[in-house]
Amino acid sequence: MSRLILLLPAALLLAACGSEKEQAAPVRPVLSVVVQPQVQSQLGRFAGSIQARYESTLGFRVSGRIARRWLDVGAQVKPGDTLATLDPTDQQNQLRAAEGDLARVQAQWINAQADARRQQQLYDRGVGAQAQLDIARTNLKTTGASLEQARAAVSQARDQLDYSTLRTDHAAVVTAWQAEAGQTVSAGQAVVTLARPDIKEAVIDLPTHLAEQLSEGLTFTVSLQLDPSINTSATLRELEPQADATTRTRRARLSLDSTPDTFHLGTAVSVTLTSEVTPRSELPLTALLERDGKTQVWVVDPQTKTVATRDVLLIDRDGERIVLSSGVQPGERVVTAGVNLLKPGQKVTFDGDVR
Structure with missing residues (x-):
């Protein structure tokens, strides 16, 4: 009887220890990310080049x-x-010919002046006829017009020589x-x-479907391909109305807000298109927990290092990511792996913890 009494407390103690072990879930290491707010959506990245806004093709x-x-x-x-x-041989010959014509007409004009003076003097003394005076005056005017024409021809010939x-x-x-x-x-x-190198712009070719969706809210970021840290923002200045028949793209010209010194003519650049969107959060697809018709994620309490489920509103998903419009706040930590193995209130460790 005394032996039975001694064994009973020991059995109760072992049962209590076993119950505590069953209730205490193990501390599980997890992968996680900190929620970052997203206020812009990237529409694509395209290769382009720096070109002059103003180009001119000259000819003779x-x-x-x-x-x-x-x-x-x-x-x-x-x-x-x-x-x-x-x-310049042809233009020089034309100039010599024009100058010869001018000299000939100048001589005729001098002769016409002299004849008009003689006829006027004869008419004033009463020995000259009015008809002869009229003819002399007409000849003087005609020769004067020819002189002006010859001078213009010489000037034109000189211009033609200069145009060479x-x-x-x-x-x-x-x-x-x-x-x-x-x-x-x-x-x-x-x-x-x-x-003209004083005003430069970025030139890219956009797919037709994207070019048709361009709006005023778009932001263009132009960065040097060899050093993306060198970049500037840009605005759409011109979009070709028709697509290229071969590439089915439309050329877009972007005005640079500033021009870094390394943006030389012909420099290769990358142009990123982003659009302002309502605040949202982007997480890896592995963070999504779907059960009982609910869409949830595991959120880590930074004080207790425990996890709890949180209902979220999913607005987009693909093979690698999900986009949430609500349910999590910027700065919160969300579990991204092993979401089906966790329990509410379970302690976890993640990168950065001291173990």
Whole structure:
């Protein structure tokens, strides 16, 4: 009897210990992330380049054979610099002919003046006829008109000779040549393309479906491809109305809010399109807990290091992520792995804990 009494307390003690072990869940290590608010949605990233807003294609104003091309692609020019010259032989001959015609008409005009004075003197003395005076005056006026025409012809011939030299009227950079020395060109034919380096912009090609959805709320971020830390914001300045027949893209030109020194003409850049959205949170798909018709996540209490479920409103999901419009707050920690193995109130450890 005494032996039975001694064994009973020991059995009760073992049963109590076993009950506590069953109630105390183990501390489980988990993966987690801190909720970050998202106020912008990224629509895509596209490759582009820095180009000049203003480009001009120049050509000679007269026809001829190009005698010399003075500059190469990439050269910087100032107002008045010579770009190319034509063989001036034809223009020089035209100028000599015009100057010869002018000398001949000047001689005729001097003779007409002298004749008009003689007829006027004879008429004043009463020995000259009115008809002769009228003829002399008419001849003087006709010769004067011919003189003005000859002078204009000389001026035009000089201009034609000057047009055989192609000059720039503004500071620019030579970006392309469409003709070479020895080539015969017609008046107005494209010879050289100049770009003004003072105003630059980013140029990208957008898919047609995205170009049709562009709105005023879009933000463009232009960054250097070799160093994304060098970037600036931009706004849409121009969008081509028609898509390219081959690529089915539409070219967009973006005005830069500022121009970093490394943004040279032709520099490769990346352009990111983002749009303002209502505040939301983005989490990995593995953080989602779906059971009993509810959409939940596990939220970690930073004080007690325990977890509790939280109902959330899901607005988007794909193969890797979910987007929530409500249910979690910025700065809260959410479990992202093993969500089906946790229990409410269970203690957890995560990266950064001292174990």
